[in-house]
């Protein structure tokens with residue numbers, strides 16, 4: 001029995017070691033037990049449901065709607081080029097989409113696979129194109145760093161332990177489906193993941209690089225986060241602030257990351 005347990009845990013260890021991926025730019029190794037393709041498929045369905053929900057008002061035909069698409073496409077082009085240059089294109093089969101949504105919520109997000117929503121409520125804080133690129137670069141960074149996949153892999157490892165790694169694919173798929181549904185909600189009820197503080201720092205690092213690659217001076221990020229910090233004084237806490245603490249430490253860390261990002265900045 002002891003021997004079996006020993007071999008099972010060795011098997012798990014081997015499976016875990018064989019199931020790691022590397023985050024672009026940061027080079028960090030992350031647990032990768034859940035198929036990112038599967039997560040992207042589910043995210044695409046959830047995104048469609050969100051856009052088609054009668055409560056969702058997608059803005060079209062305004063200059064801000066055009067700006068969201070324009071900034072998104074610029075960052076996506078820069079990211080795609082970087083991934084191609086690094087020989088990583090096949091690992092990141094994104095189908096980018098960018099939409100501006102009418103909402104007083106101060107929020108923006110990017111689902112796995114490049115499905116982006118920017119809420120009109122955040123526009124007073126982004127204030128200009130570079131501010132918008134800061135937010136979109138950051139959210140896209142969460143998707144490129146596959147933070148959702150990582151979080152689900154961690155949950156998967158905790159929930160099922162060694163045994164399930166040996167069960168049939170169908171059983172694993174059901175389990176993964178459950179994790180994805182938990183993360184993205186069912187029937188259009190969108191409940192986005194809260195990322196860890198270290199994931200947030202990594203998204204800041206990658207986001208600054210992505211905005212720089214797309215032609216935006218990463219120094220603009222500081223002004224955006226300072227505007228977010230000043231919003232804290234307001235009576236209600238914006239959604240984006242509850243998941244993205246914009247305290248002095250974050251702004252300080254971003255300032256330290258800017259010189260590296262500047263290397264990617266091309267005028």
Ligand SMILES: [Zn+2]
Nearest residue numbers: 142200203244
């Ligand atoms: Zn974030």
